[in-house]
Amino acid sequence: MQFYLATSFIFPRPLRLRLLTLCLATTHLPLLGYILWGTATGRIAWAEFIILTLATMAGAAGALIGIGALLDPLHGQVNALNPVEQPERKRWAPTLREMSDISTRLFHRVRGPAATTREQIDALNIAANEDALTGIPNRRGFLAQLDALPLAGRKGCIAIIDLDHFTQVNEMLGHEEGDRVLVDFATRLSSQTRRVDIIARWAGQAFAIFYQDAIEEEASWSLARIAERMRREPVGTVNGQPITFSVGLCAWRGGPVMTAIGKADEALYRAKNSGRGQIQRAERPAVSLR
Structure with missing residues (x-):
């Protein structure tokens, strides 16, 4: 021009x-x-x-x-x-105006498909990192958020939580009721944790929480408070009893995150074998939720 x-x-x-x-x-x-x-x-x-x-x-x-x-x-x-x-x-x-109009029309024709493609990419990214049922991050989203933290923010506690006797919920009450329990429990976790904490559905009836800048005692207190509310206001019942959960807890100080998660998972396994409804810390004695 x-x-x-x-x-x-x-x-x-x-x-x-x-x-x-x-x-x-x-x-x-x-x-x-x-x-x-x-x-x-x-x-x-x-x-x-x-x-x-x-x-x-x-x-x-x-x-x-x-x-x-x-x-x-x-x-x-x-x-x-x-x-x-x-x-x-x-x-x-x-004329100059005609050429400007042509450029504008061509620009919009190109921008439209480009914007649509970007929206599709964003939607795929959200779908890949978000649990479709509960709306909170999935395992991949949880790990991605931890990986995105600055070095100074990679310290706290990781908790792996598993709903007790959840198989009986699906078998006795149906999968729709099981899905409702998962959604309500995810909502309960989100409402009773801090905004800086990261919550995710880890797998099946298992959930994960990263308590940022928290020591094990603080994380245990927060989980005990959630357990107490679930006894008073249960998200569901099995055989007339409120649904409870077991927890494996491990401190994380910026090392390999999968190592800390593995230790938390081992602690969860001990909590399940010790009678459920309790917190087990990595290499620490159990803390009863009852």
Whole structure:
């Protein structure tokens, strides 16, 4: 556009004539240079001159055909933007406003699919990191959030929580009731933990919590408070008894996170084998929830 405006006093105003003139001038530069050199030195070889002339004409013809093919779609765009044409206007000479309108329309046509693609990518990322049933992060999302923490924030406690006797909920009350219990328990965890803590559905009826900047005693107190509320306001019952949970707890101080999770999982296994409904710390004595 800047070149178009800067050369408006040299070339014809219609765009087609301007491109034609520019094309002929540029494609004939080698031929003109050869003629000037041959005239100055007296070394014009007629065979080379004829070959160079034919090649120049062929190049100019190809350029003109290509320019015409490129201008035809733009001509159609302007006709679509300006359906009312004057009868005497047979050649197209776009104004600045017309060219701006064309650019705007082309930009929106490209931006639309690009925006849709970006939205689809974002949706896929959310689906890959979020549990579809409970709406909280899944295992992958939990690990991704831990990995995104700064080094100073990678200290606290990791708890692996498992609902007790959950198989009986599905077998006796049905899978719909089991799904409701999982959703309500996820809501309970979210409402009774801090905003800085990271909560996730780890697998099946298992959940994970990262208590950021918390020692084991603080995490144990928070989990005991949740257990007490579940006895008073149960998310569900099995055989007339409130559903309880068992916990494995391990401190994490920035080392390999899977090592800390493995220790928490071992502690959870001990809690299950010790009668359920309790917290087991990694390599620590049990703390009863009852």
